[in-house]
Amino acid sequence: MAEENKWRPPGDDEDEEEEVDETAYKTVKDAVLFVIEVSPSMLTAPPPTDAKKVDTDNPTSAALKCAYALMQQGIISNPNDMMGVLLYGTEKSKFNGEDETNENPAYPHCYLLTDLDIPAAEDVKALKTLVEDEDEFKKLMVPSDEKVSMANVLFCANQIFTTKAPNFSSRRLFIVTNDDDPHANDKAAKASAAVRAKDLYDLGVLIELFPISRPGQEFDRRKFYDDIVYNQLPTDPEAPAPTSGATKTSSTGDGISLLASLLSNINSKAVARRALFSNLPLEIGPGFKISVKGYIIFKRQEPKRSCYVWLNGEKAQIAMGVTTRTAEDTARAVDKVEIRKAYKFGGEQIPFTPEEISSLRNFGEPVIRIIGFKPVSMLPIWANLKPATFIYPSEEHYVGSTRVFAALHQKLLSSQKMGIVWYIARTNAAPVIAALYPGAEKRDDGKDVQIMPPGLWLIPLPYADDIRQKPEVANLIRAPDPLIDRMRPVIQQLQLPKARYDPARYPNPALQWHYRVLQAMALDEELPEKPDDKTLPKYKQIDKRAGEYVLEWASEMQAQHEAWEKGNRGSAIGVGTGGGKRSAAAVEGGGVGKKARVEKDGAEADDAGMTKAFKSNWIHKLTVSSLRNWLSGKGLDTKGKKAELVERVEEWYERKNKGR
Numbered sequence: 001m002a003e004e005n006k007w008r009p010p011g012d013d014e015d016e017e018e019e020v021d022e023t024a025y026k027t028v029k030d031a032v033l034f035v036i037e038v039s040p041s042m043l044t045a046p047p048p049t050d051a052k053k054v055d056t057d058n059p060t061s062a063a064l065k066c067a068y069a070l071m072q073q074g075i076i077s078n079p080n081d082m083m084g085v086l087l088y089g090t091e092k093s094k095f096n097g098e099d100e101t102n103e104n105p106a107y108p109h110c111y112l113l114t115d116l117d118i119p120a121a122e123d124v125k126a127l128k129t130l131v132e133d134e135d136e137f138k139k140l141m142v143p144s145d146e147k148v149s150m151a152n153v154l155f156c157a158n159q160i161f162t163t164k165a166p167n168f169s170s171r172r173l174f175i176v177t178n179d180d181d182p183h184a185n186d187k188a189a190k191a192s193a194a195v196r197a198k199d200l201y202d203l204g205v206l207i208e209l210f211p212i213s214r215p216g217q218e219f220d221r222r223k224f225y226d227d228i229v230y231n232q233l234p235t236d237p238e239a240p241a242p243t244s245g246a247t248k249t250s251s252t253g254d255g256i257s258l259l260a261s262l263l264s265n266i267n268s269k270a271v272a273r274r275a276l277f278s279n280l281p282l283e284i285g286p287g288f289k290i291s292v293k294g295y296i297i298f299k300r301q302e303p304k305r306s307c308y309v310w311l312n313g314e315k316a317q318i319a320m321g322v323t324t325r326t327a328e329d330t331a332r333a334v335d336k337v338e339i340r341k342a343y344k345f346g347g348e349q350i351p352f353t354p355e356e357i358s359s360l361r362n363f364g365e366p367v368i369r370i371i372g373f374k375p376v377s378m379l380p381i382w383a384n385l386k387p388a389t390f391i392y393p394s395e396e397h398y399v400g401s402t403r404v405f406a407a408l409h410q411k412l413l414s415s416q417k418m419g420i421v422w423y424i425a426r427t428n429a430a431p432v433i434a435a436l437y438p439g440a441e442k443r444d445d446g447k448d449v450q451i452m453p454p455g456l457w458l459i460p461l462p463y464a465d466d467i468r469q470k471p472e473v474a475n476l477i478r479a480p481d482p483l484i485d486r487m488r489p490v491i492q493q494l495q496l497p498k499a500r501y502d503p504a505r506y507p508n509p510a511l512q513w514h515y516r517v518l519q520a521m522a523l524d525e526e527l528p529e530k531p532d533d534k535t536l537p538k539y540k541q542i543d544k545r546a547g548e549y550v551l552e553w554a555s556e557m558q559a560q561h562e563a564w565e566k567g568n569r570g571s572a573i574g575v576g577t578g579g580g581k582r583s584a585a586a587v588e589g590g591g592v593g594k595k596a597r598v599e600k601d602g603a604e605a606d607d608a609g610m611t612k613a614f615k616s617n618w619i620h621k622l623t624v625s626s627l628r629n630w631l632s633g634k635g636l637d638t639k640g641k642k643a644e645l646v647e648r649v650e651e652w653y654e655r656k657n658k659g660r
Contacts, residue, residue, distance in 0.1 A: 030172070031082040031165035032070070033116055033157055036063045037177040038089040039143050041214060059212045060141060061131060063176040068127045071119045072519060079304070082165055084116030085127070088153045091142040095156065096163075107156040109144045116164040121522045128523070149189060150182050150228070154196035161205055171205045178212040181223035190224065197228045276389055277425050279397050283369040284408065290401035291394045292368065294425075294458065298387045303514045347654045361428045368458070369422040370436065376418045379435055379459070385466065388437070389458040409456055412438035423458060435459040483560050486553040493546040509533040606630075614653045620646050 036042075038060055045058045057065065067085050074081050093105035095112050113130075114123050130136055161171050183189035200207060209229045211219035221229070276294040283289050308319040325334045341357060342349040352360070368391075393405035412418060419436030441454040496502075513531035520527050610630050613619045619627075620642075627645040628638040636648055 029080050029168045030170040031116060031168045032172050033160060034067045034085045035157060035173060035175045036060060036087055038087050038141055041178055043141060059178055064131050068131055071124050074119060082116050083119050085113040087111040087113055089143055089148050091144045107152055109148045110153060110156050116160050125523055151192035151196045154200060158200055173205055173207045174210060176210045178214050180220045194227045279394050281367050283367055289398060290404045291397040292391045293394045294389045294391045297390045301511055363424060363431045366424045366426050370419045371422055372420045373417045374420055376416050383461050385460045385462050391456050391458060409438055413440060433461045435461055480560050483556050486556045489549045490546050490553060506534050509535055619649055
């Protein structure tokens with residue numbers, strides 16, 4: 001029977017773990033609606049200046065460019081997420097297919113520029129045209145003479161979310177404005193707006209404010225927006241942190257540009273948190289449990305996997321792969337109910353029923369169980385098998401979890417201790433021994449922004465089976481003290497800013513280049529000439545700061561090497577740090593030892609040598625050429641990687657042994 005193949009990566013076993021209920025995770029879909037004010041002050045550009053860094057965009061234009069940049073990212077990196085743009089304060093009105101000339105619009109002076117939906121290439125092109133074409137921008141961005149009701153704007157947003165994204169797990173409203181008190185003398189309008197905001201929160205929509213301070217006037221949230229924007233959803237402990245201070249415009253053009261400041265602020269809030277597990281019990285002692293959630297803070301990003309498409313229809317359609325299993329001897333199609341999983345042991349295939357496989361993998365219910373404590377100094381740097389998981393308390397299953405979690409975290413942090421835990425992430429998952437490591441809060445001193453929240457980290461530790469034998473390294477040549485002293489100023493001069501690596505400064509050049517080319521092809525743009533690689537060394541700065549010290553080190557290195565050669569001439573010790581002993585004849589003769597090994601491998605390609613290798617279980621140590629020579633002599637296929645060749649040899653011997 002044919003079965004669908006959902007383009008799983010090689011080795012991805014569909015039965016490895018029990019299916020997880022995705023409704024418990026905030027990872028499915030995200031919907032973001034930009035609400036941007038259009039007013040005379042928002043359309044006023046900063047005054048001209050001779051400074052190098054200038055703000056040439058007015059706040060409305062800068063906000064639209066932010067939306068355009070975010071849409072560019074989302075259309076590739078988050079293809080299932082929705083995004084829309086709603087303007088308010090415009091002379092024209094438009095909502096859900098309404099004509100701009102409608103005399104009685106449903107929402108006066110609200111213009112739905114891009115409906116809330118999964119962005120298509122046409123949407124990105126239209127938004128790009130608006131931000132780059134001044135005539136189009138001026139034609140649409142005509143501010144209304146009438147004051148716009150914020151209650152009406154929020155109700156319009158409510159309708160958009162209700163109709164377009166009713167079941168999305170994450171829905172967010174981004175308000176960009178420089179008016180901190182839109183209803184200064186109207187208490188009824190303020191109260192009405194607060195009610196509409198409460199309706200949005202009850203619907204599960206999180207409102208984020210991106211305030212822009214006017215030149216000479218700070219944005220004051222207390223006047224109006226403290227009643228509109230809540231710091232946290234009352235029913236959602238996972239709500240992102242509230243926004244920091246207002247984004248300032250620059251009257252002189254100096255400093256951070258408005259666009260960069262807004263884009264940085266929006267990017268920090270655009271990515272929803274991704275949960276690895278939800279409401280997992282943390283067992284501190286027998287009968288003493290609290291509830292925690294685990295988050296993937298660090299995850300290697302890769303280009304989205306490509307797929308096959310059929311192009312002969314009206315539009316491209318994804319071609320679904322179908323796999324058919326057949327019997328080896330008769331080539332008959334085999335139904336799924338006729339087959340079982342089997343593992344190879346001693347030349348035999350040992351079959352298992354699905355129930356037997358499930359019982360083999362069952363090590364108990366999902367749990368994080370503390371089994372002891374150790375000093376944090378005992379955790380070696382090489383012990384990290386996988387990226388750590390950040391865990392945080394949840395009150396859903398055990399009331400009081402937050403208070404107990406905080407006490408445990410503070411005690412571990414103050415005592416410099418870590419917990420050793422037995423960790424099963426989900427049903428049928430393999431158990432892991434992990435370190436429960438306390439992490440302190442980290443903040444950016446310059447911006448007073450939280451970089452890393454306080455919490456506990458689950459660091460998977462290796463088992464004895466995971467530790468490989470270290471390579472034999474002998475007769476290392478230690479650098480003399482004068483050479484070490486010459487290198488010290490080089491290292492001191494080339495320290496990273498604040499003596500730490502900040503990953504936010506270095507985007508993955510391969511990933512960015514892939515997306516940039518893909519975007520250019522999708523939007524019919526010119527292909528870029530070369531990638532913007534921020535990981536390239538700044539050679540001029542390096543030469544200016546440490547060039548002289550590097551030359552001094554090189555001179556010292558040459559002198560030390562010459563002195564070492566004089567003292568070790570004729571020695572049997574190889575030059576360098578590769579380790580291992582080689583005879584003087586091998587060094588002078590140009591690799592006799594390597595030739596001898598090749599001859600040895602070639603000799604082992606006969607039947608006697610291969611039989612000995614099979615019985616000793618070291619066929620994998622033979623070279624690829626030896627394996628291919630032997631297979632060719634037996635009339636067997638010689639194509640494939642080394643692992644395939646080894647398996648082919650082993651299968652030949654197994655069939656031979658069965659025939660006896």
